[in-house]
Amino acid sequence: MAISTYAVVENGVVTNVVLSDSALAPNWYLADNVDIGWVLNSDGSFSPPEKTPEESQAELVAGTQNRLDSFARTRSYDDIISACTYENSTVPQFAAEGQYCVQARDETWIALYEILDEVAAGTRPMPASFEEIEPELPPLVWPE
Numbered sequence: 001m002a003i004s005t006y007a008v009v010e011n012g013v014v015t016n017v018v019l020s021d022s023a024l025a026p027n028w029y030l031a032d033n034v035d036i037g038w039v040l041n042s043d044g045s046f047s048p049p050e051k052t053p054e055e056s057q058a059e060l061v062a063g064t065q066n067r068l069d070s071f072a073r074t075r076s077y078d079d080i081i082s083a084c085t086y087e088n089s090t091v092p093q094f095a096a097e098g099q100y101c102v103q104a105r106d107e108t109w110i111a112l113y114e115i116l117d118e119v120a121a122g123t124r125p126m127p128a129s130f131e132e133i134e135p136e137l138p139p140l141v142w143p144e
Helices: 053-073 082-089 090-121 130-136
Strands: 004-010 013-020 028-030
Touching: 053 090, 053 130, 082 090, 082 130, 090 130
Parallel strands: none
Antiparallel strands: 004 013, 004 028
């Protein structure tokens, strides 16, 4: 028999994920791509648990920081902070890149906190993911 993935569900929540050739109990549901804590919906599908506002905000902040750090790494800086330290470099290229990174970092965080202020004011819903807000952040393009 083929091995399948089963979600063990208690009180509507996945408490374990197991591999088996059959469901060994009535609370075992055939499921792929689920994790502990996911919710069994009335239609038999599964969905991830809802995030708290604090968890959602932390994901947006982490995604923003990762975007800035990844950009800096395209020019071999350790991260955005490292790139910003070159703002006053005596090497013109490094100084220009450092100054750009300071500006880009500031503009990016201002844009994120404007989004979060709108959420706090109730004028927009909490974004579901960083990918939802990324297009609203300033583009990151190295100076020539």
